[in-house]
Amino acid sequence: MEKLGSILEMLGPIVELGKMIWAPISEYYNYHKNAGELMKNLKRKRQELECGRSDIESRIGAELIPGKRRKKEVELWLLNVETINGEIETIEQEAGRVKYSNAHMGKIACKKIQKVEELMNQRGGFVDSLVVDPPISRGDVLPITTIVGESTAKRTLEKIWEHVLGEDFRKIGVYGMEGIGKTTVMKEINNRLLKETDKFDNVIWVTVSKASNVFKLQNDIARNLDLYLSKYEDVTLRAGKLNIALENRKRYVLILDDMWEAFCLEDVGIPEPTPTNGCKLVLTTRSVEVCNKMSCGNIKIELLSEEESWNLFLETLGRDVLNTPDLEATMKEVVKECACLPLAIITIVGSLKNVVHASEWRNALEDLRTSIKGSNNIVTTVFERLQFSYKRLKDEKLQHCLLYCALYPEDFKIDRDELIEHLIDEGVIERMKSRQAEFDKGHIMLNKLENACLLEGGSRLEDESR
Incomplete structure (x- = not known):
């Protein structure tokens, strides 16, 4: 009896090992044996799911009146249906051209059937409305510059x-x-x-x-x-x-x-x-x-007064310039040529920020007067003054960069990195030793245009400069 007990005790682990080995073998055999039926079943389940999706989309179409949006859980369900459909399509295509074992295909089909059934069960939970009223924003706060002209x-x-x-x-x-x-x-x-x-x-x-x-x-x-x-x-x-x-x-x-x-x-x-x-x-x-x-x-909207124009000029340039002798008279002549237009004053000042000596100011004034033809046309009046700022860039690459920005739609928020990519591709920014160096060059160019008041912060072109 003791011997028999010892034998049984030894057989216990062997039996357990056999069970462990047999379970995956049995599972493998079932997948192999039923692969064809499982693939057919998967196809049927997919068709049922497609019908379910069609019903859901029809309900959404009926409920989605202007001002409402789909529930997040419904959007997620539709996304999951689209994903599982793509996965099943891939399986069916691969089954036709790749030599998979029946067991492998059967196992994949079984798992996908389970996922499809889960989605069908979730669909059954959509008993209420599929749409909701979105949280309504009262509006967007817009970035603004200081209102110029106190009066x-x-x-x-x-x-x-x-x-x-x-x-x-x-x-x-x-x-x-x-x-x-x-x-x-x-x-x-x-x-x-x-x-x-x-x-x-x-x-x-x-x-x-x-x-x-x-x-x-x-x-x-x-x-x-x-x-x-x-x-x-x-x-x-x-x-x-x-x-x-x-x-x-x-x-x-x-x-x-x-x-x-x-x-x-x-x-x-x-x-x-x-x-x-x-x-x-x-x-x-x-x-x-x-x-x-x-x-x-x-x-x-009236033009600025001469006093308001002068104050805007000083606020934009910096009142420290008044400490430089013999500049005030010339600067007031520059302001006069800006025709009391805020945009003209801001952009022209941007192009003159690095001008220090009186001779440079006088030269800039002559250039400005030369660029102005005295037209009575409103658009031409503004354009001539912006053209002066454009020419003052004195860098063909910077000018091309500004013109490229002008190709974007009005009020379009230009992504800096995307813009720099385009400037590199167009040859405005020359190829350098590294991509980082090219991007650094691009950021420097955009910063210069912003400092010249020809680009708004965030790489958005000034509205009226178009």
Whole structure:
């Protein structure tokens, strides 16, 4: 008996070892034996999942009215379905051209079936609505420079503010020549409205620009509302969707910056602002005719006074220059040539920051006068003064860099690294010993353009310098 007990005791581990060995062998055999059936089953399960996805997308299409978005869990489910479908497609393709063992294919198919079944079970949990109201932002705070002209600009700003809050005008047109500071003033209004939470529910800022049309304007406004119109091509249908989304925002101020031509509000999908809906429309433009065609109450942005122009010049350049003898008279002549335009003053000062000696200032003044033809055309007036700053760069590579930036759409936030990549590819930045050296060169060039006030911080080209 003792011998038998000893034998059984010895056999115990052997039996356990046999079980351990047999389990994977049995599993391998089952995968091998049932591989074909498992692949067929996987195909059926995938078809069921596709039907489920189609049903979910149909429900979303019915529920996704303007102003709503899909639930995050639904988006994740659809993403997982797309992923598993891609994996199954790959398996089916590889099964046809790669010599896998039946056991290997059977094992993979079994695991994918389990994942598909999990997704089907999750779909069963979508009993409520598949969409929700997104958290609505009241608007975006915009970066602004200091309002120049303590009397003229501030007085105009307060007048616009009174019109926005008042009941006399539902549509307000802010007009003035290029480079006078319309956008800067309206950015201040935008930010002030966001602080006054009891006045309006939403503040929507849209840069329109010269290249705009009804279709593009619809896209620009929709983007600010988290509304996606890309699947709609018919302008009238798009206008209807946009109209509903705007009405859902209740009391809003819609700011259309840099309008070059008038638009019919109905064609775009903008509800007519009325005392009943409590909405306001504010547009900025170079042309008073655009304001009149849009039936606006008009406010003109006036030029800076000579005193304000001189103060802006000193604030931008630095008042220390007054400590240098014999410069003030020449500098005042330079300011005079800037035609009381804030943009012209800022950009010209940027090109003269390194000028120290009186002779250099006199020479710069003569160059500036030579570049100005005395045109009465508004656009030409600004362009001639910007061209002076462009020529003062005196570096062909820097000039090419600035011109390349001008190819981007207006108000486009240019990624520095991406821009430098393009400048390298275009040969504006020459090939160097290392990629890091090339990027360093690119950053130096962009910094110089920013210091010259020809690029905004963050590598965004100054609006009016286009």
